[in-house]
Amino acid sequence: MGFPSDLEIASAAELRPPAEIAGRLGIPEEFLEPYGRTVAKIDLGILTAPGQPQEQRAKYVVVTAVTPTPLGEGKTTTSVGLADGLAQLGKRVAVTLRQPSMGPTFGIKGGAAGGGYSQIVPMDRLNLHLTGDFHAITAAHNLLSALLDNHLHHGNELGIDPRNITWRRVLDVNDRSLRNIVLGLGARADGVARQTGFDITAASEVMVLLSLSSSLADLSQRLRRIVVGYTYAGRPVTADDLGAAGAMAVILKDAINPNLLQTLEGTPALIHCGPFGNIATGNSSVVADLVATRRADIVLTEAGFGADMGAERFMNVKCRVSGLRPDAAVIVVTVRALKAHSGRFKIVAGKPLPEELLAENPDDVRAGIANLRKHIQIIEGFGVWPVVAINAFPQDFDSEHQVIRDLCAELGVKCAVSRHVAEGGAGAAELAQALIDALDHPTHFRYTYESDQSLVSKIEAVATKVYGADGVDFAPAAASALAAYEKLGFGDLPVVIAKSHLSISHDPALKGAPTGWRLPVREVRAAAGAGYVYAICGEMRTMPGFASHPNAERIDLVDGEIRGLS
Numbered sequence: 001m002g003f004p005s006d007l008e009i010a011s012a013a014e015l016r017p018p019a020e021i022a023g024r025l026g027i028p029e030e031f032l033e034p035y036g037r038t039v040a041k042i043d044l045g046i047l048t049a050p051g052q053p054q055e056q057r058a059k060y061v062v063v064t065a066v067t068p069t070p071l072g073e074g075k076t077t078t079s080v081g082l083a084d085g086l087a088q089l090g091k092r093v094a095v096t097l098r099q100p101s102m103g104p105t106f107g108i109k110g111g112a113a114g115g116g117y118s119q120i121v122p123m124d125r126l127n128l129h130l131t132g133d134f135h136a137i138t139a140a141h142n143l144l145s146a147l148l149d150n151h152l153h154h155g156n157e158l159g160i161d162p163r164n165i166t167w168r169r170v171l172d173v174n175d176r177s178l179r180n181i182v183l184g185l186g187a188r189a190d191g192v193a194r195q196t197g198f199d200i201t202a203a204s205e206v207m208v209l210l211s212l213s214s215s216l217a218d219l220s221q222r223l224r225r226i227v228v229g230y231t232y233a234g235r236p237v238t239a240d241d242l243g244a245a246g247a248m249a250v251i252l253k254d255a256i257n258p259n260l261l262q263t264l265e266g267t268p269a270l271i272h273c274g275p276f277g278n279i280a281t282g283n284s285s286v287v288a289d290l291v292a293t294r295r296a297d298i299v300l301t302e303a304g305f306g307a308d309m310g311a312e313r314f315m316n317v318k319c320r321v322s323g324l325r326p327d328a329a330v331i332v333v334t335v336r337a338l339k340a341h342s343g344r345f346k347i348v349a350g351k352p353l354p355e356e357l358l359a360e361n362p363d364d365v366r367a368g369i370a371n372l373r374k375h376i377q378i379i380e381g382f383g384v385w386p387v388v389a390i391n392a393f394p395q396d397f398d399s400e401h402q403v404i405r406d407l408c409a410e411l412g413v414k415c416a417v418s419r420h421v422a423e424g425g426a427g428a429a430e431l432a433q434a435l436i437d438a439l440d441h442p443t444h445f446r447y448t449y450e451s452d453q454s455l456v457s458k459i460e461a462v463a464t465k466v467y468g469a470d471g472v473d474f475a476p477a478a479a480s481a482l483a484a485y486e487k488l489g490f491g492d493l494p495v496v497i498a499k500s501h502l503s504i505s506h507d508p509a510l511k512g513a514p515t516g517w518r519l520p521v522r523e524v525r526a527a528a529g530a531g532y533v534y535a536i537c538g539e540m541r542t543m544p545g546f547a548s549h550p551n552a553e554r555i556d557l558v559d560g561e562i563r564g565l566s
């Protein structure tokens with residue numbers, strides 16, 4: 001009998017009651033709202049209640065990775081396994097992660113509960129509805145969409161230019177057919193006809209806004225600031241102008257409370273929000289980290305995709321909002337990713353790995369190691385200590401791991417092989433100790449740019465200092481939009497660069513550590529509610545599509561039991 005499936009391992013797990021898990025972080029039961037027998041929400045009142053800790057006490061660690069293959073290199077699994085490894089060393093640990101989108105769950109990549117003996121449980125609830133937060137975000141987002149079109153239908157008093165509406169609709173599914181739609185067809189009573197479309201819920205500004213909100217009051221203020229489009233005179237139209245923000249806040253009132261789950265070994269896991277890491281910030285919520293860092297010794301939080309993506313947003317956007325400062329960054333690397341960065345192999349999700357990639361070949365690892373070196377530089381650029389985690393796969397060879405260890409030794413960076421998927425927390429013992437050692441070092445955290453810099457200079461700073469680009473080429477429409485945003489008072493906002501996550505550059509074909517290139521910005525948009533301006537580079541999908549045979553075809557309910565969920 002082979003290695004059990006993730007679902008088999010998760011289904012066999014004995015889960016502990018939420019009150020026991022909360023107790024491991026000193027969270028009183030009075031702040032828990034049970035959602036079933038194994039999940040609870042943590043009441044946000046805990047952040048301000050008398051007698052509850054108000055300051056960061058934990059060492060704060062972001063888990064990032066090298067530039068991934070389409071399969072993902074193991075940040076979620078490593079976050080979970082490392083948390084369990086630290087707990088086994090006697091540390092009071094919490095791991096904070098995003099809630100998975102049902103898009104990838106029914107798509108190709110599958111769920112995001114981790115894998116093997118490093119999983120968040122209950123994994124089925126995690127990968128499906130959890131406590132309904134995604135549904136609430138979808139409802140709030142689409143209420144605003146409906147109120148916007150209702151305003152147009154009833155005479156458009158605000159003078160909204162129907163050709164300059166930036167707000168779309170969302171749904172938590174991969175449905176390419178919804179990318180471009182025409183609504184308002186039919187009779188006069190059926191609304192005003194115009195073209196728009198759907199994004200996936202993980203790409204909703206409401207998702208990011210919720211993840212960056214630090215209180216209900218902050219949430220309400222951010223909702224009011226959402227810009228849905230512009231008038232014929234070019235003035236931004238907000239959710240407040242449409243009177244939508246209050247009702248949206250009511251829909252989201254419970255969703256702002258973080259969800260308490262657990263790892264297979266009973267380590268507390270705060271799961272909250274789920275913005276994608278390419279077109280959005282790719283990090284879990286600020287409030288979950290505020291709760292966790294006031295109670296744990298060490299908090300691990302995952303940032304999506306590679307360090308140029310989720311970790312950059314974590315440092316420059318999320319930390320700027322939370323006021324928390326990271327002490328270390330775990331950079332997850334795999335042999336398969338570095339071999340892919342040699343440029344010799346193409347890895348396709350849903351297809352078997354190329355046979356030659358599975359053969360022992362340290363030279364192929366060496367040929368792609370520049371990508372790891374660059375990600376170490378990216379993390380050091382924030383004044384944060386890197387720790388390299390070699391996420392060991394069954395097909396790896398020691399000689400290939402040695403190539404990675406040699407680079408880390410050359411750079412004076414701590415490195416450990418971790419076998420947490422196969423062995424759970426015990427498999428992460430070497431990595432846990434390496435992180436504990438790294439946390440003894442003082443850090444000198446710094447942003448890539450300051451808030452008072454211009455939007456252009458912020459984008460140029462990320463492109464050149466983080467990505468290593470020679471410069472940025474702004475399309476005329478992007479340049480004029482940035483000038484307009486400065487005039488509209490958005491100039492002090494941080495920036496997010498929406499680009500391919502499959503390369504440090506914007507071009508997914510450029511592997512390793514690309515040099516001699518410039519970042520082309522074709523469009524910019526203002527997420528004024530969430531509080532950032534984003535630059536779109538290259539083709540960005542905000543509504544993914546299914547592959548020809550997605551996971552959904554292999555997921556079933558047999559005698560009341562779920563099958564095929566991974």
Ligand SMILES: Nc1ncnc2c1ncn2[C@@H]1O[C@H](COP(=O)(O)OP(=O)(O)O)[C@@H](O)[C@H]1O
Nearest residue numbers: 071072073074075076077114115391392393421
């Ligand atoms: N060491 C490993 N051995 C086997 N499968 C792994 C290992 N690490 C990760 N995986 C699998 O690879 C996929 C991506 O892992 P995940 O942790 O979600 O990556 P990321 O968070 O970086 O996208 C998941 O299906 C996971 O179960």
Ligand SMILES: O=COP(=O)(O)O
Nearest residue numbers: 072276277282304305
């Ligand atoms: O947003 C992306 O997250 P992962 O890197 O965990 O897939």
Ligand SMILES: [Mg+2]
Nearest residue numbers: 075076112302
């Ligand atoms: Mg992940």
